[in-house]
Amino acid sequence: MEKVRLGNTDIFVSRAGFGVLPMGPSQLALPIEEGAKILVYAMDHGIRFIDTAQYYRTYPYIREALKMIQASQQGEAGAGIYDDVVICSKCLYEDYDSMMEAIHEACTELDRSYIDIFLMHEVRSGQLKERAGAWQALKDAKAQGLVRAIGLSTHHVDVTRAAADMADLDVVFPLINYVGLGIRKGDSFATREEMMEAIEACHAVGKGVFSMKAFGGGSLTAHYQEALGYVFGQPAIDSVMIGFGKISDVDDLLSYMDGTMDPAYNPDISKKKVYINQEDCEGCGSCKAACPAGAIYYNPTNGLAEVDHDKCLTCGYCSPVCPVRAVIMY
Ligand code: SF4
Numbered sequence: 024m025e026k027v028r029l030g031n032t033d034i035f036v037s038r039a040g041f042g043v044l045p046m047g048p049s050q051l052a053l054p055i056e057e058g059a060k061i062l063v064y065a066m067d068h069g070i071r072f073i074d075t076a077q078y079y080r081t082y083p084y085i086r087e088a089l090k091m092i093q094a095s096q097q098g099e100a101g102a103g104i105y106d107d108v109v110i111c112s113k114c115l116y117e118d119y120d121s122m123m124e125a126i127h128e129a130c131t132e133l134d135r136s137y138i139d140i141f142l143m144h145e146v147r148s149g150q151l152k153e154r155a156g157a158w159q160a161l162k163d164a165k166a167q168g169l170v171r172a173i174g175l176s177t178h179h180v181d182v183t184r185a186a187a188d189m190a191d192l193d194v195v196f197p198l199i200n201y202v203g204l205g206i207r208k209g210d211s212f213a214t215r216e217e218m219m220e221a222i223e224a225c226h227a228v229g230k231g232v233f234s235m236k237a238f239g240g241g242s243l244t245a246h247y248q249e250a251l252g253y254v255f256g257q258p259a260i261d262s263v264m265i266g267f268g269k270i271s272d273v274d275d276l277l278s279y280m281d282g283t284m285d286p287a288y289n290p291d292i293s294k295k296k297v298y299i300n301q302e303d304c305e306g307c308g309s310c311k312a313a314c315p316a317g318a319i320y321y322n323p324t325n326g327l328a329e330v331d332h333d334k335c336l337t338c339g340y341c342s343p344v345c346p347v348r349a350v351i352m353y
């Protein structure tokens with residue numbers, strides 16, 4: 024698969040990346056070995072950019088996959104897949120110590136002496152000041168060689184635009200898709216054009232850009248080629264992160280990338296399930312109100328929405344009403 028340089032960094036990544044969230048405990052909860060095998064398959068086929076997060080609890084899959092890769096490469100001369108893989112992780116905490124701990128934890132759990140890319144996770148409008156401690160930790164970690172590139176992930180146009188002006192920031196991981204689902208600006212919604220403008224501002228000053236939620240959290244998967252065509256068609260986006268939970272998902276992407284996909288093909292989404300990403304949910308209740316099956320309830324511990332799969336009809340009514348794209352289909 025084609026590789027690109029991430030902005031002005033010295034990091035080269037595959038045009039498509041592997042989002043590990045879907046296989047983890049909050050979604051498919053795959054056994055470690057099964058998830059690791061999907062990762063190995065993708066890496067074997069040229070997808071060498073992996074996105075994870077402290078919050079996802081998916082480090083064991085990546086560690087196992089890297090062990091499998093190392094074992095299969097034993098005795099081979101020169102740098103192989105193991106050295107070629109670029110790992111990105113991120114942390115939600117705002118303070119210095121928690122961010123520094125998260126970086127050390129990632130190194131330990133992934134058995135790496137450094138993490139290629141580490142981000143402030145899901146920065147919202149107006150939060151950059153509150154997260155100054157975490158940002159300082161990232162800068163110090165980079166100076167210490169624990170991290171090669173630093174930046175932030177966000178659903179917000181104004182945060183993406185601000186990233187262009189952050190001198191020490193190397194990369195940005197914004198949300199964008201062809202419909203503009205889930206793009207925010209303050210408390211309101213924004214358009215894909217507004218987000219693209221912010222992304223282009225980042226790209227123009229040499230920030231590396233990799234995008235998330237090309238399928239809007241699953242709502243656009245039935246429009247597979249249109250959704251991918253939009254993000255891969257943007258010169259300002261270096262790489263596109265896509266969540267995979269099974270080998271056939273990887274195969275679909277590979278056939279799209281190499282141009283062998285039937286132009287009429289769109290994946291069968293009839294067996295997919297609806298999940299609520301607890302990291303994004305704000306407990307507003309819109310999904311519960313829209314659900315005709317009474318399948319959404321509030322988790323009594325944290326007040327956030329969850330889906331009862333025994334009742335869910337996978338009608339999808341809950342997805343478009345969620346203001347933060349926390350309803351995902353996988
Ligand atoms: S997909 Fe339909 S039935 Fe399932 S939780 Fe959403 S609205 Fe309810």
Ligand code: SF4
Pocket residue numbers: 299303304305306307308309310311327328344345346347348349350
């Ligand atoms: S609509 Fe979205 S933010 Fe609101 S409760 Fe449902 S999942 Fe959470």
